[in-house]
Amino acid sequence: MNRRQFLVGSTALSFGLAGFSHAQSAARALPLPPLMDLTGGIDGRVPLMLAPSNHDFGNGAISQTFGINSTYLGPVIRARQGQTLPFDVSNTIGEGVALHWHGLHIPGSVDGGPHQEIEDGATWSPDVPIVQHASMNWFHSHTHGKTARQTYNGLAGILLVEDDASLSADLPKTYGVDDFTLILQDKAFNGAGEMIYQLTGEVFEDGFQGETLVVNGAIAPLTQAVPSGLVRLRILNACNARFLTLSLATGPLSVIASDGGFLASTVDVESVLMSPGERYEVLVDMSSIQSNGLQVDLDGGDNEGGFLASLFGGGTTLTALTLTQNGDPGFQGSMPNRLANLSPPNRSEATVTRSFELQMDTGADLAALAFAWGNICGDGAMAINGQPMNMDRIDEEVRKGDKEIWRISVDDQLHPFHIHGCSFRILSQQGAAPPAYAQGWKDMVHVEEGWSEVLVRFDHQATAETPYMYHCHILEHEDCGMMGQFTVT
Template sequence: MITTTRRQFMAGIAATSGLLATRSWAFNNNSHHSLKPIPVIDTLNSAETPVRLDLQMAQHNFGNGTLSDTFGINGTYLGPIVRVRKGQETAFELTNKINEPAAIHWHGLHIPGSLDGGPHQALEVGATWKPVLPIANPASLNFYHAHTHGSTGYQVYQGLAGVLIVEDDNSLAADLPKTMGVDDFVLVLQDKKLDSTGSVVFSPSNVNDTLAVNGTLAPTLQKVAPGLVRLRVLNASNGAFIKLSLSENQPMHVIASDGGFLTKPVSTDFIILSPGERYEILVDASHPVSLMTVRFDDEEIIAKPGIVDTTSKTTPVMAVALVPDKNKRGFTGSLPTNLSVLPAAEPKAAQRIRSFDLSENVPQRFSSIAPTLGNRCYGKNQIAMGINGRPMDMNFINEAVPTGEYEIWRVTSQDGAHPFHIHGCSFRILKQMGVTPPDYASGWKDMIYAAPGSVSELLVKFDHKADSKTPYMYHCHILKHEDCGMMGQFTVEDHATPYSAPVAV
């Protein structure tokens, strides 16, 4: 078993540890905030009109009556839910109206590097970008967010993030809850820090004072149709891992991971989400039930075969109380037995193995030049982080990958459990932190954890191109680590000669 426990929770977490949910609490306690719906832009029936996304400066009330300085997309905080359909070409029009350059990345989408929205594609102040995205993904929950070199963490924290839902023929025909706002809900979970006035303020710490759900401070309340309810959950925190469970020891039924449906529902008492990770779950809301959370640091994670958990003993805190409303009519079906057909993950199909070692320190010769590379570190004594000994360098290509060939990527960590994300693809986890991943992580993924003393392996193939002008990224999704240099970039070309930069020493 792997354990990492050097850093402990902030004391502020304990102050909120008493909010255990019960059915009587869900009905009678008045301290929760009603969950505000996120606006939806639906292109399922027509993708001809461009989806307009305006990045703007704002002030936002997180539910406590205090205005906080924020960024928003078409609003005061976060962006709209955008629904697209597989096979469409969806036009977008993004305009940067904030006071600094900003790139918007389409996390999870299988698109060419020229459309990926990585740090090479930052919009200057006042500029507009008009990409047309060919939607190739199967039905899945995806995430668009700031990916500006050295500023990703700050801009995402301030509100430059949103949800993009891909639907396909399978998902639209599936016997599942799918009436948004009735039996189908998106939940964007984010760790937040409050100052003495109650304003939300930026913090580079992984775990802070409180939790926000869709831009509203927890605990929140959502009235739902009685019966099975679908929750599409995104951990959009900068650095906090989140353990999700249900009140009264009720099981949850996981139906989809980052890249789409599982083969069948997986019933579990809890799931773990790293920053950037997504899962869809079904919950029995015939009676009041609450979604409970424990936010924890990257060094408080453990793994054994089929299980990932945390060493944190913090009492779960309520995120959302789901209260059935008999006036809402929703899904009347039962738990499905089958969801999709997934090909077997065959390691023997791999034509090569690549290795990636994540570290919060780099060799002296790189740390001395790190400040010139545009990376930004927040620790007092932190100069640079890196992968394979190298901090992120916008002018250096770390890997060259041929299209259409399976590879095994081995990911390790020198310090802490790092959530590793790869652009432009979905992959299958072969082992995570040295062991078999949980069943709910057996489907298509674009996030995997790496921890000290173990090896994580994934099987991946790239079907879209990315050249040296707009390469794909791979990085830790603890955003302060990404900003500090724990990121690399790679090209994908037809018939490319495979290349990996030497490990720096």
């Protein structure tokens, strides 16, 4: 057992094993987040109420949570390219909160980063322009030093962008019938079945990792009846820190889209590795099969097995969602071949190269500074290029419209890296070509060994008053100071 496995195992034991036993219970019906469909037009401002609540994850216990227009999580907002979304984000959670539109190509002034914290009892009213192509995006807390806890407690939702091509495409698109949004999270529960979140040295080190898989706010395994034909799953890894490996019980995963939109063509793979914050869309063919299961490996594809595998005598793979054909005629189109026009990224087009080293082991000298700058990391600190996050410091200045190469490396562990305000193309991931399903538009890349490199261009302004962020998307690492900020002018 290596050090990282031991730390994960120690965290599991400190929370008790009740959560793992919950995951083995009988399948429940898949809950559907409420759909807020704005594609047909917008009548007035769009309210999003952030509030404390109580939620039953399906084990009969009542947990204290946050919700957005709900007891836990938020709606699935469906918008169309060319619209401007007039949000009224009201905060009543009892503390300040910032709400970030993860994946949207928008100016820094409405991005929802930590400089746009909403005081308790106040309302933030951004007019958010939707300019990008069809894509699956999400919104979540981005409060400086509090992102991990607030997101874990429920401040997250989905924002689907459609365009003329996606609306006319021969793809499943009937929400809750053949088109499902899946928000995957890992949770810890105490002996009474109540959701818990605790910060320890191990959690600061690895990020918070619970041992119970939750889908759309309900403990897995879950089940959903579907018609025959193709079924579309739009999947978000909304875990604080856990990488997830997805597969199907029968047949390959047919991936059609990544973070920033459609791939060039459907990619059939045995499994997909999803880092925290990543999104993928897949098609499941139910035309000649009675049932199929979406499997999730909670070890994120760790071939060494991990602590739970050794403890229970097996792996930590769970059939999170079983799709069962109900006999109704469904979407009868064929598996798509051509999806989007995507030429390979050309690194020679870049005029600037920037390097970012994500650092976990910064030593004691930076800890006091990191704490003074609002980073929450126990007795330590994390940094990028030797500097913990400082709200008063601009780390990079980018010129609007320039193509740049951003190179990311780490000193320890596997980290997901996110850049605000853009989508990019991955040139290399961990020193090698990215898998075929990650060769489209992305806003997430991960790195553990070697360099990961992305080709990026920023088309919207971000000033020093409301800059963009770049950061590790292990949320506890972000809160620890593994984040920087940049302007685009």
